[in-house]
Amino acid sequence: MTMATAQKPLLRATKLSKIYKSGRSLLPSRRQQVHAVNEVSLEVMPGETLGIVGESGCGKSSLGRCLTRLQDISSGRLEFDGRDITDLSLRQIRPLRREMQMVFQDPAASLNARRRVGDLLAEPFRIHGIGARSEIEDRVSELLRRVGLRSEHALRFPHEFSGGQKQRIGIARALALHPKLLVADEPVSALDVSIQAQIINLLAELREEFGLTYVFIAHDLAVVRQISNRVAVMYLGAIVEVGDADEVFSTPRHPYTRVLREAMPEPRLHAKRPERAQVKGDLPSPFSPPPGCPFHTRCAFAKERREVQRPALVKAADGRAVACHYPLDGPHPTGLA
Amino acid sequence: MRFEPLLEVKDLTVHFRSEEGLVEAVRGVSFNVGRNEILGLVGESGSGKSQTLLAIMGLIDSPNAVLSGSIRFEGQELMGLPRRALDRIRGKKIGMIFQDPMTSLTPVHTIGAQIVETLRAHEQIGRKAAKDRAVELIDAVGIPAPRSVADRYPHQLSGGMRQRAVIAMAMSCNPALLLADEPTTALDVTVQAQILDLIGKLREDFGSSVILVTHDLGVVAETADKVNVMYAGRIVEEGPKEAVFLQPRHPYSWGLFGSIPPFDGPRPARLSAIPGAPPKLSALPKGCSFRPRCPHAHDACLQEPPLAGPVGHRSACVLPDAAIEELAPRQEGAA
Amino acid sequence: MIYALAARLGQMALVMFGISVVVFLIFFATPGSDPSARIAGRNASQETLQQVRHDFGLDRPLPVQYALMMKKLFVTRDLTSFVNRGQKVIPTVTRAIPITLSLVIGAALLWLIGGLIVGLIAGATKGSWLDRTLMMISLAGVSMPVFWLGEVANLITQSRFHDSWAFSWVPALGYVPFGRDPLGWFQALVIPWIVLATLYVGLYGRVLRASLIETMQEDFIRMARAKGIGERQVLLRHGLRTSLVAFVTMFGLDFGALVGGGALLTEVVFGLQGVGKLTYDALQTLDLPMIMATVIYASFFVVMANFVVDVVHMFLDPRVRDAF
CATH class of the missing domain: 1.10.3720.10 (MetI-like)
Incomplete structure (x- = not known):
């Protein structure tokens, strides 16, 4: 995939934050807030796939829902196709839904169980007032075929499908109106390995065919690497590293990326299992994130400076960016590659 | 020591009567687990791997379940053992850990109390001594501040810590065999790595054997000695880990390996996914149950193929050895 | 834990207050009817009505009426029934x-x-x-x-x-x-x-x-x-x-x-x-002071029971304990 350098990004987030408040206690000291997304800046070019990886609670799903404005943004700025959509109201955002869609982890939860698949797929057309009845029917069967199902499946109910097929329906619905951007939140993590591969392949084909732009959110590094051009690694609400999908995992610059990479069990044999770069302890509570670098409590390289100052995401000449005071350089020493 | 495997499962069958007909969850599964050995049981959902484990532990209590076959543990037949006799083995000689540490601990008792309960069920030990042992065990599985954790409730611990606590409980009576049902699936990768390291360490420290049920070939690659690949209630391939990973023999295993995106090196344009979906266990296809999804299926596959092949590495496929040699994907760069 | 209990007690007091206000308003501030007539019971004489108006401060603003009512209920405890002439309401309930x-x-x-x-x-x-x-x-x-x-x-x-x-x-x-x-x-x-x-x-x-x-x-x-x-x-x-x-x-x-x-x-x-029988009788004779007293008493027990349930919950379920 070639990307013209002069191209404008399809999606641009600037210092985007999402804060959840919890506890309705009368005492202010008992009220808590979580920076689910903490000043995240990113750009997604047209036709590109940006992968977002991180462990549970890192804020990747919140970020995904902010990027499609399924939830409100606490602060920062979000532009879609050159237009500021940060503060658009629900009504103003509706026409934009045609252009940005989401696919979720659990397709069953997002498909109304009492309606036939054909109805579910026709819904986007009806909502946006597109096409006559017969035309919609044609489009629905075309959609079903396109995602690898048969047109007679339109008459069935969601529960009659397997997990993989339900996810195909979810994708079909998201694609119905030919969106420009598709944000997929863990679209394959609930599926069996063999089905996972089918869905990844399908998403890749659809991207080529419709010139789609993806934001692909997952916890599985290999899956993210397979489908993404670039990858952003998140930790405690912040992006700690961004770069080319191959490079980020083969030569991680942020210690957390490396930990993540080495923790992933690989389905192949090693002459001798290399020592893993160990992380200390558990994820800190998002209610009281550590000051300075969010990773310093678990980082093997942490020095005093990390605790004092939060490192900024700095872009290097080769286009990779890392938020670390002491970035790792070169290939990592375990020799996995 | 007499030559005898620690666990010998023979022709294990687990069927469930249901409205849709007979659900054949496990169909004639046989395998052995030796002492100090880690067996990986790999398969996708519905492959029967978890039911196999539950059957060994005597935990299938559905009134609609029909079990047959033989499960011999240390020479003793477990199948059909009365509850009282079974309870002298469960928790004492066979420990078990489950997939979701969030739900496998009783929410209203402290971690310490739950470990003490296991200890006192199987050993003549006082309350105080049991509590001390519990603290030692919590310490041994790498939980910091074990004494205070013993007095905490499950919801006060993180997922990784809870799974460690569950492992401490399963290991409390120093069992000869540990059954682990997807022990890391519910955990984050960094925590998963810690738990896998811990399970490996248990084998060394306690000398236990382990049956590790998982859908994740990566987890098997890291921990197991032997691998059984299951599909639709049967073992379709079994062998030492090296053999199965370097020269997988069954087309289903090939498909599984091909379905996993590589971690490094060039990315394939398409993953060689397995087409279709696993069969319904209440309506299995005739003959080889992988036949409808297999690219190499032919007429001979209408007969159920037996497990066959070179000594120690067998597969349930009718393809001749030469064809298998030719078609099998190879792993590069690995030892 | 102590904080949680204190908070609960505070909430309880607040709820009790709310209930007493609502009950009071229902009886005394329902538009279009004269509370004194209802307190005095059916077929009351003019003098009785006058006396009731004076006793309950019905010619004064609502907050004062409320305070007087509460005083009669809890402090002087001399609320009297007019249906059963002179029956002191509070001792009856206590019995x-x-x-x-x-x-x-x-x-x-x-x-x-x-x-x-x-x-x-x-x-x-x-x-x-x-x-x-x-x-x-x-x-x-x-x-x-x-x-x-x-x-x-x-x-x-x-x-x-x-x-x-x-x-x-x-x-x-x-x-x-x-x-x-x-x-x-x-x-x-x-x-x-x-x-x-x-x-x-x-x-x-x-x-x-x-x-x-x-x-x-x-x-x-x-x-x-x-x-x-x-x-x-x-x-x-x-x-x-x-x-x-x-x-x-x-x-x-x-x-x-x-x-x-x-x-x-x-x-x-x-x-x-x-107490149930008392309420039952009071309802039949429309004995307002008695109804008032039993309703307040009942609400006290319901709120109290709620509080006890919360405390027992805390003991039974450690998750509830921590949620406070």
Whole structure:
């Protein structure tokens, strides 16, 4: 995939934050807030796939829902196709839904169980007032075929499908109106390995065919690497590293990326299992994130400076960016590659 | 020591009567687990791997379940053992850990109390001594501040810590065999790595054997000695880990390996996914149950193929050895 | 924990205040009617009305009226009924409390134990003939109206078979104070207890059974079995202990409501001069001061019971403890 350098990004987030408040206690000291997304800046070019990886609670799903404005943004700025959509109201955002869609982890939860698949797929057309009845029917069967199902499946109910097929329906619905951007939140993590591969392949084909732009959110590094051009690694609400999908995992610059990479069990044999770069302890509570670098409590390289100052995401000449005071350089020493 | 495997499962069958007909969850599964050995049981959902484990532990209590076959543990037949006799083995000689540490601990008792309960069920030990042992065990599985954790409730611990606590409980009576049902699936990768390291360490420290049920070939690659690949209630391939990973023999295993995106090196344009979906266990296809999804299926596959092949590495496929040699994907760069 | 308790107590006081205000407003500020006429009762003379207006400060602003009312209820406790000329309301209620408490506590013990046994046995033997029989019996118990069952019990023990050896010990309807004659107290109440408990045994048994069956499907039950502990211990220590939350919630609320006058039908049927009976009589004669007092008293018990439920919850479930 070639990307013209002069191209404008399809999606641009600037210092985007999402804060959840919890506890309705009368005492202010008992009220808590979580920076689910903490000043995240990113750009997604047209036709590109940006992968977002991180462990549970890192804020990747919140970020995904902010990027499609399924939830409100606490602060920062979000532009879609050159237009500021940060503060658009629900009504103003509706026409934009045609252009940005989401696919979720659990397709069953997002498909109304009492309606036939054909109805579910026709819904986007009806909502946006597109096409006559017969035309919609044609489009629905075309959609079903396109995602690898048969047109007679339109008459069935969601529960009659397997997990993989339900996810195909979810994708079909998201694609119905030919969106420009598709944000997929863990679209394959609930599926069996063999089905996972089918869905990844399908998403890749659809991207080529419709010139789609993806934001692909997952916890599985290999899956993210397979489908993404670039990858952003998140930790405690912040992006700690961004770069080319191959490079980020083969030569991680942020210690957390490396930990993540080495923790992933690989389905192949090693002459001798290399020592893993160990992380200390558990994820800190998002209610009281550590000051300075969010990773310093678990980082093997942490020095005093990390605790004092939060490192900024700095872009290097080769286009990779890392938020670390002491970035790792070169290939990592375990020799996995 | 007499030559005898620690666990010998023979022709294990687990069927469930249901409205849709007979659900054949496990169909004639046989395998052995030796002492100090880690067996990986790999398969996708519905492959029967978890039911196999539950059957060994005597935990299938559905009134609609029909079990047959033989499960011999240390020479003793477990199948059909009365509850009282079974309870002298469960928790004492066979420990078990489950997939979701969030739900496998009783929410209203402290971690310490739950470990003490296991200890006192199987050993003549006082309350105080049991509590001390519990603290030692919590310490041994790498939980910091074990004494205070013993007095905490499950919801006060993180997922990784809870799974460690569950492992401490399963290991409390120093069992000869540990059954682990997807022990890391519910955990984050960094925590998963810690738990896998811990399970490996248990084998060394306690000398236990382990049956590790998982859908994740990566987890098997890291921990197991032997691998059984299951599909639709049967073992379709079994062998030492090296053999199965370097020269997988069954087309289903090939498909599984091909379905996993590589971690490094060039990315394939398409993953060689397995087409279709696993069969319904209440309506299995005739003959080889992988036949409808297999690219190499032919007429001979209408007969159920037996497990066959070179000594120690067998597969349930009718393809001749030469064809298998030719078609099998190879792993590069690995030892 | 202490903070949580204090917060709860504060909330409780607030709720009580709210209830008293609402009750007050309903009686005194309903537009289009003269509260003095209602307080004075039916067919009151002009002088009485004047006196009522003066006593309750009905010619003064609402907050003052409220304060006066509360003073009469709680400080001077000299609120008098005009229907039963000169009857002091508060002492009457105070006299009725031990009767209601005797009735409800005794019945509660019975239905708790009964409900526990029924729920436990039915839950543990789910699907068996024993389970089905128990559920059928409890359904019958739930369906029988208390007043009907009470009358039937009275019919049997007071008239038809009163002279037989089985029921000759049953005293005439009414209450015997515990302090005067403990045995008589017990004999007078045992049949009302059984009648009142019958409904609740069925209800509690069914709720516990459902909750137990759900709990027994949980992963931690499988884990407990895998530990090799006996089924009885699995059932009691892990299953029942975790299922008790719903049971206790229900108990607290029912208990509060019954003490607060909900045992009305039982009290009427068995001629017990409890709070429920008092409310019942007051409603029939539209004795407003009495209604006012019993409603405030009832709300106090319901709120109190809620508080106790919360505290018990904290002990039963460590997750609740931490959520505060």
